[in-house]
Structure formats: C-alpha cells, structure tokens
Amino acid sequence: MPDFPVPPSMSLVPSMKRKLPLNTISASIVAALLLLSAGLTAMTRQPGWVIGGVVLAVLVHMSLKMCNSWQRVLVLRAGKIQGLRGPGLFLIVPFLDQIDAVVDQRIRTVPVHTRQTLTRDTTPVDVDAVVFWMVHDPLRAITELDNYEGSVSMVALTTLREVVGSSDLATLLEDRRRIDGELRDLIESKTREWGVTVQAVEIRDVQLPDSLQDAMSRQAQAERERSARVTLASAEREVAHELAQAAKTYEAAPIALQILQINRIFEMNKNRGTTILMPTTMADAMTSATAFAAAMQTVQPEPGAPAATGEVSG
Template sequence: MISYPTLPSSVSRRSNGLPVNSVSIALALGCILAGGGLQALTFNLAFSIIGVVLGVLVLLSLKMCNSWQRALVLRAGKIQGLRGPGLFLIIPFVDQVTEVVDQRIRTVPVHTRQTLTRDTTPVDVDAVVFWMVHDPLRAITELDDYEGSVSMVALTTLREVVSSSDLAVLLEDRRRIDDQLRDLIEVKTREWGVTVQAVEIRDVQLPDNLQDAMSRQAQAERERAARVTLASAERAVAVELAAAAKTYEASPIALQILQINRVFEMNKNRGTTILMPTTMADAMGSATAFAAAVQAATQTDSEAPSV
C-alpha cells in the first residue's frame, strides 16, 4: 500500500491579539483608586465613575509587545502599520490588533515517506528547516497562513531534491544537499517576508533488503581488501626468502648454522628428543666445529697483549 507523506507539524506562534499587560493593569487600578479617593473626599459619585471609565480606557488602549514581537494594527479595517516592541497606544473600539508575529528563529520538521531517488530507490528522509519572519507586514498581508505555507514549500522542495538525486549523493554529500534545499526554499519564501536560515537532513532510512545488500557488499569489499593485503605480504615474504636462499647457497656453513639454531629453538623449552640422519648430524658437527674455531680465534685476538 502506498504511503503518502503527511504535512509537517509545527507549533504555532501566531496570536490574534495581545494579552492585558501589567503596566496597563497598574495604571487602570491607579485611576480607579484615585476616583474612589476623590469620591471619599468630596462625596461625589461622579469621580468614581470617571475613575472606572479611565481605567477601562487604559486597559483597552495601552498595549505592549515583547522584544521579539510585532503587532499589526488596523484602524477601521485599514492597515496602520506595525507596532512594537514595547508600549504603544491604540484608539479603543476603532483600532484593532489583529496579528502578533514572533520574529524568533523557528524550526519545522519535514518528513517524506517512500520517496524514489533518481536511481529508483525508495527512501524515507527526515529534515529540519530553520526559518524566521524578517518582514512581518508582508507575511501577514500576503499569506493567509505563512507557517503552513513554509511547511508545504519545505516538504515539496525536499521531495523534489530527493527525486533528482542519487542515493549515493544523499548518503555521502549531505552538506551540499542541505545548502541546495536552503537555497531553493528561500527563493520561494523570500517574497513572503520569510528567511530560511538553514536546512539539515537528520536521517535517511533505507529499505531492509537494501540495507542487507549494502552490508553484504561492504563485507565482500573488506574481504577482498584483506585477501589483497595477504597476497602482498606473501609476495614480499617470497622475495625475502629468495634472497635468503641465494645467501645460503653461497655459504653452506651459514645454512648449517641456521639449522643448528632451529634445532636449538625447538628443543630448549620442550625438552624433546630429535632424531636426525647421520649425514645431517655430521654436517652440523663440522659447522659447530667451524663456529667454535671462529669463536676461539676471536677470543685469542681479544686476549693478545697490545704492543
């Protein structure tokens, strides 16, 4: 059954208005208390009414945006501009704060399922898009839902790039794919007042049978490399043995001394008895005598007094 991709989910940071802030509440309470105090001094109810009316007007007219927010103000349906950050005034019942835009960098996860690459390999790709609103007025007035539009553009662009790339490129050259995705998405969203900071591919999932085939291929490559290394070592050993054979051919006594050394190495730890042919023993005996003579001559030379 074909699995169709779902829309990427993102946490919305849009607001249709501003909450009542602490500054306007404090000023409104001050107006109400001042009106109540004047009423207590003059015994005139009008001061309390005026204080309540002023407090309500302060609550309705004094708004505040955070440093990362911008508020769109409409006056009788016409755009008056953006307000914020900080405190600003509006005309109650005439002005209206319709949208509040968060200008911090946001992340949108993008998931594609069973997307065919250029070499017809189905893959599942997960990516993250980092973006921000650099022009809140255009983002609000030109798009009904700029967050959903960015998500849709990121999804379709990711599918296009995956479909036009080989599997090897997706697995080995992710940095170039990330840059290509960022450029393509930004071209489409720049006119909306949205800037794409970066795109990062988090994971590329392959089908199980393809993973098994790639694992077997990698194992075969490692085995081939091991055999080539072993063959190279054997060839080097053969070259050295050929050179040693020429040396032993030129000096039979050296070969006999080597044989004696091998017998000694075999017998020194195990304490075993070795049976050798008489001719081989005689040859070793002459070699031993020759070696002893050389050693004695060396000692005699070393002990001779110097003139």
C-alpha cells in the same frame, strides 16, 4: 500510497494569532485610576468619580498596548491596514482599531519528514530535515498568506521531496552539505516573496530499508576482506623476495645454512623433554658443520707465523 505527514505547525488555528504579553504598565495605570476614583468618591460623597474612574480605566486598558522586542503587531482601523506597531508601548483607538495578528520575528524551526521517497536511482529512503527560518517582512507575511508557518512547512516538504528525487543515494549519504545548501536556496526562492527568510536547512537523518542496509553491509565486508587479502598477498610477496635473497646467500655459504639449522634445533629444544626427529642425512650434515665450527675455533694460527694449510676432517 505513503502517508503524507502533517507538520506540527499546521494547526486549525493559525499560529500567528498570538496573544500579547501581560501589560503590567496598563494594569498599574488602571489600578491607580480605580483607587484614585474610589478615594475621591469617599472624600466628596459623589458617585460620579467612581463612574468616571471606571470609564477612564477601561479606555486606558483598551488603548494602551505593549509587545515584546521580537514581536510586531498589525493594527486594522475599520478593516483597513493601519500599519505595524511595536516593539514596546503603543496606542490604538478603542472600538475603531483592532489587533489582527501578532508576528514573532525570532528564528524558528520546522521539522520536515519524507517517507518512502524514491531517489534518482530508485531507492526508497526516509529523510528527516530541519528548516531554520524567520519573518523579515511581517506585513507581507500577514497580508499575503493566511498561515505563513503552515505554508513554509509545506514548501519545505515539497522541496525536500524534489531534491531527494533528483539526487542519487550516494549523494544523499556523502554530500549532505551541498544538499543542505541547495535545499536552503530553493526554499528561500519560494518564501522570500512572502516576507520569510530561510536561514539554514539541515538533513538530520537518512534511513534506508533493512534489505538495502544488509546489502551495503555485505558489500563493505567484502571490500574489507578484499583489502585484507591484497595486503596479505603483498606481504607474502615481500617475504618471498627476502627468502630468495637469503637462499642466494646460503647457496654461496652452505656451512652457514647448516649452522642456522643447528641454531633452529637448539631453539626448539629449549624445553627439556622434547623429542625431535630428523633425517639421517640432515643429522650427518649438521655433525660435519659442528666439527668444522669447532675446528675453526680451536685451531688458531700463532702470531707472526704463516697460516697453515690443510684439511680438517670431521
């Protein structure tokens, strides 16, 4: 059985039990009260100022709280929900109110990994995805779930397995955008009731078994070889068509074919010291073609004279 990965956000302590930022305003007021009480005590020689200053400083420290702009605080009064506080400064009743949870409303990410999940065409794959989500209703997220971050992670994991199991391997590899949209809609339909909004889901990687990768590589190589052979056959067909047209031309003008042969031999014999062997009949044909070409160049009719008729013998 494959091991189910534990999302990083699934910890023993719920991550919504966050601490409030350092309240420098409250600390400054407490320090000012202590200094004022100490000064009054030194001036009046009455210790009651120190006691009163310490008590007042403790009450200010316990009642004056602060949270950041992206945080919301759930306040309970005697165990009952008093409401959300923040952002900025807010007051609570000391010893009666308590801060139960601090919710971060920024967009967060949850990595989701599935191992050896079978697709619809029974192919085991490893899929890695990232879920972008945020809390749009902190009160519902805190009161309806014990650990909403862990719940989002588990819902994303199970939904990813469902989508992978209902999709073909080709769809996972070629149509990731549609799969991402389907994952986002399915996860959000389950988490919206908890006060959580899923912004986006992106599949980072789809890993295949080594044997399947080798088979796909061989298939791609065979496809490329088939395409190359088809291209070569098409080129040879075009060359054969052009050669057939050239053959018809040379059949109508045999002297042109012989001159072409002479030209080819001349091109081959550019490098001195090359020995070329050819049949005697071919050499005789080239000799007659050479003589005919020379006669056509030397015998030119005089201007205004009628063209001479006759035969030129080689």
